[in-house]
Amino acid sequence: MEKRTDLWGTLTDPLIRQNPVTLQILGICSALAVTTTLATAVTMSISLTVVLTLAAGFVSVIRRHIPDTIRLIVQIVIVASLVIVIDQILQAYFAEISRALSVYVGLITTNCLVLGRTEAFARHHRPLPAMVDAFGNGLGYSLILIVIGGLRELFGKGELFGIQVLPLADAGGWFTPLSLMLLAPSAFFLLGLLVWAIRSLLREQVEAREHTPPLRTEPAE
Amino acid sequence: MIRGLWNRETVALMLLAAYLPLALFWLWLGGTGALAQLALAVLVVGIWHLVFMLMRAQAPSLAALTTALAIAMLAPEDLGAFRLVLGVSFGVVMGELVFGGWGRNVVNPAIVALSFLGFGFPAFSWPVFDAPIAWAAIPAALIGVASGAMPAAVLAGAALVATGAVLTGILPEQVLLAAGIVLVLLVADPVTSAATTLGRWINGALYAGLVTFFAFGWTGAAPVQIAVAAALLTSLAAPLLDEAALALWVAQRRRRHGRT
Numbered sequence: 433m434e435k436r437t438d439l440w441g442t443l444t445d446p447l448i449r450q451n452p453v454t455l456q457i458l459g460i461c462s463a464l465a466v467t468t469t470l471a472t473a474v475t476m477s478i479s480l481t482v483v484l485t486l487a488a489g490f491v492s493v494i495r496r497h498i499p500d501t502i503r504l505i506v507q508i509v510i511v512a513s514l515v516i517v518i519d520q521i522l523q524a525y526f527a528e529i530s531r532a533l534s535v536y537v538g539l540i541t542t543n544c545l546v547l548g549r550t551e552a553f554a555r556h557h558r559p560l561p562a563m564v565d566a567f568g569n570g571l572g573y574s575l576i577l578i579v580i581g582g583l584r585e586l587f588g589k590g591e592l593f594g595i596q597v598l599p600l601a602d603a604g605g606w607f608t609p610l611s612l613m614l615l616a617p618s619a620f621f622l623l624g625l626l627v628w629a630i631r632s633l634l635r636e637q638v639e640a641r642e643h644t645p646p647l648r649t650e651p652a653e
Numbered sequence: 654m655i656r657g658l659w660n661r662e663t664v665a666l667m668l669l670a671a672y673l674p675l676a677l678f679w680l681w682l683g684g685t686g687a688l689a690q691l692a693l694a695v696l697v698v699g700i701w702h703l704v705f706m707l708m709r710a711q712a713p714s715l716a717a718l719t720t721a722l723a724i725a726m727l728a729p730e731d732l733g734a735f736r737l738v739l740g741v742s743f744g745v746v747m748g749e750l751v752f753g754g755w756g757r758n759v760v761n762p763a764i765v766a767l768s769f770l771g772f773g774f775p776a777f778s779w780p781v782f783d784a785p786i787a788w789a790a791i792p793a794a795l796i797g798v799a800s801g802a803m804p805a806a807v808l809a810g811a812a813l814v815a816t817g818a819v820l821t822g823i824l825p826e827q828v829l830l831a832a833g834i835v836l837v838l839l840v841a842d843p844v845t846s847a848a849t850t851l852g853r854w855i856n857g858a859l860y861a862g863l864v865t866f867f868a869f870g871w872t873g874a875a876p877v878q879i880a881v882a883a884a885l886l887t888s889l890a891a892p893l894l895d896e897a898a899l900a901l902w903v904a905q906r907r908r909r910h911g912r913t
């Protein structure tokens with residue numbers, strides 16, 4: 433019984449409370465780059481979740497045999513092999529999306545989220561908890577990517593998954609696309625607003641102040 | 654001056670007084686359309702200041718009026734109420750209020766709003782200013798400098814480079830007029846321009862230089878668009894200019910007085 437609640441916590445914690453993107457600010461590079469449309473965001477999320485889960489499993493299985501001095505090399509070799517497999521599958525079956533994602537699938541190898549989870553969690557836990565934790569983190573990353581990708585595609589083009597949702601002004605509707613949403617800065621703004629919203633709901637995520645402001649002295653009259 | 658008289662709101666009032674000739678000329682030539690746009694901008698900025706006062710206890714500032722004036726004057730034409738409200742909200746909240754209110758912002762909220770509108774709705778044309786409005790920028794600058802609310806060195810630095818550019822003939826007149834108005838409204842802002850004297854000279858010169866560069870090499874851009882883009886880049890560079898001026902000062906001091 434103790435075991436099950438623990439696993440459930442490991443799985444659901446990274447969704448909002450310990451979200452890798454909004455709390456730990458990991459994996460930002462790909463989160464900003466591939467979220468122009470929902471389709472690429474979803475593909476990227478699935479790829480990363482699969483790679484992360486399997487890599488955590490493999491690292492955890494051989495965790496007692498990895499020499500500490502070369503552990504990063506071993507982890508990256510495992511991650512990179514998995515990424516190559518995923519990349520080949522995408523190129524074979526989803527050629528168009530693979531072209532849209534360009535180098536970012538390959539860059540999952542260097543995604544700090546993947547390395548962070550294998551290094552910090554999978555190396556010290558048995559395979560099942562390690563994989564559950566990795567899957568939860570993958571889901572947390574996917575949640576943010578899908579929210580931002582959805583918002584950007586909806587307001588940038590009026591579409592979701594390439595289907596027109598909001599009627600465009602050019603075609604007799606009322607919606608004028610906000611082309612800023614398709615540029616990279618908008619992802620920064622949306623992510624910032626999202627972090628702001630989450631931290632004002634969950635106060636414990638707010639970072640400690642770097643400086644304490646001096647006591648205010650009123651000017652003499 | 655009496656100590657205690659000069660606080661943030663006094664500076665905001667002086668800025669408002671400086672902008673008065675510019676605003677009156679613009680309203681006189683623009684008529685009711687201009688007045689409606691200004692009223693909408695003031696309303697939206699005011700509401701956001703009120704929201705931040707109620708939710709985060711940030712004192713509202715009269716600088717809201719200068720922001721609203723700058724946005725209303727320079728925003729692309731015929732945007733419609735909804736897009737204008739969106740742009741103004743974005744600029745005021747993300748450019749100023751989240752940093753803690755006027756005086757703590759890094760970039761001028763009006764520049765943020767205008768850039769947002771320019772990038773977000775590229776189909777709308779930028780306003781064109783006639784010579785009378787641009788001439789009204791000169792008394793505005795004079796009042797600003799005389800009252801100390803506008804940094805004189807920024808204006809002087811910009812004027813110096815702009816004069817050189819006009820004399821060599823690479824700065825067209827339309828761009829010069831728009832750049833003058835933007836210089837007074839957005840660049841010569843006491844908060845977001847550089848704070849050291851040397852930094853201010855370079856700040857003004859950089860602005861005029863960027864305007865000249867864009868006018869020379871950016872084909873198909875409207876004069877106001879050129880000026881706003883230059884103002885955005887300049888205000889982002891301002892802290893760097895200050896840092897360089899301070900480092901120079903420290904290095905000079907060290908050379909004269911040895912290790913301190």
